[in-house]
Amino acid sequence: MAKTAAKLTELIRADDPIVKYEGEGERILRENSKPVAQFTEDIAELVSRMETIMRDANGVGLAAPQLGILKRIFVYDAGDGFHAIINPKILQRKGEQLGVEGCLSIPGLYGDVLRANEVVVKGMDQYGNPVRLREEGLGARVIQHEFDHLEGILFIDRADPDSLRWGRGDDDDDGDEDEDEGEPPSTRE
Secondary structure (H helix, E strand, O other): OOOOOOOHHHHOOOOOOOOOOOOHHHHHHOOOOEOOOOOOHHHHHHHHHHHHHHHHOOOOEEEHHHHOOOEOEEEEOOOOOOEEEEEEEEEEEEOOEEEEEEEOOEEEEEEEEEEOOEEEEEEEOOOOOEEEEEEEOHHHHHHHHHHHHHOOOOHHHHEOHHHOEEOOOOOOOOOOOOOOOOOOHHHEO
16 A cells, blocks of 8 residues: 655655556556545645656656555546546446557557547546546547556556567567657557
């Protein structure tokens, strides 16, 4: 379970804020997150920090468990502006889309994941105001990916195992496992 501190942002590691899927990180990323009970300045500050970390990592989404904070909070920007959703509930899923996904917690790994093409989600923003969004395409994919993080589910659990690949996903023989240039940054969440 995540440690307690005076402020949630104090739980974020300074040197490498995003929890990776290895060692203790695997256990953290597999846990179910707890609902946010009170909307305080601390929650708003955490959401702001999450946005910064997501953007600095060139991601399109980030869930609180990816920072080691087991709260039901995620943020995203699928190209139409920044959104924070706290205590989300997916009300509706329609259609299907197959697309490449990656994850900031498993850098360099990509795979094909089947998701609903359209979702309706409700929750609260960082100030406790009700939010209800309908997203399709990439926005729907990101919401489902980040919602899964709150349930301890990773994209590798949903990906076609034969589609999983490191780096660019081609026969890159230069030995550079960190090269992500062949995958669009819009798929890393």
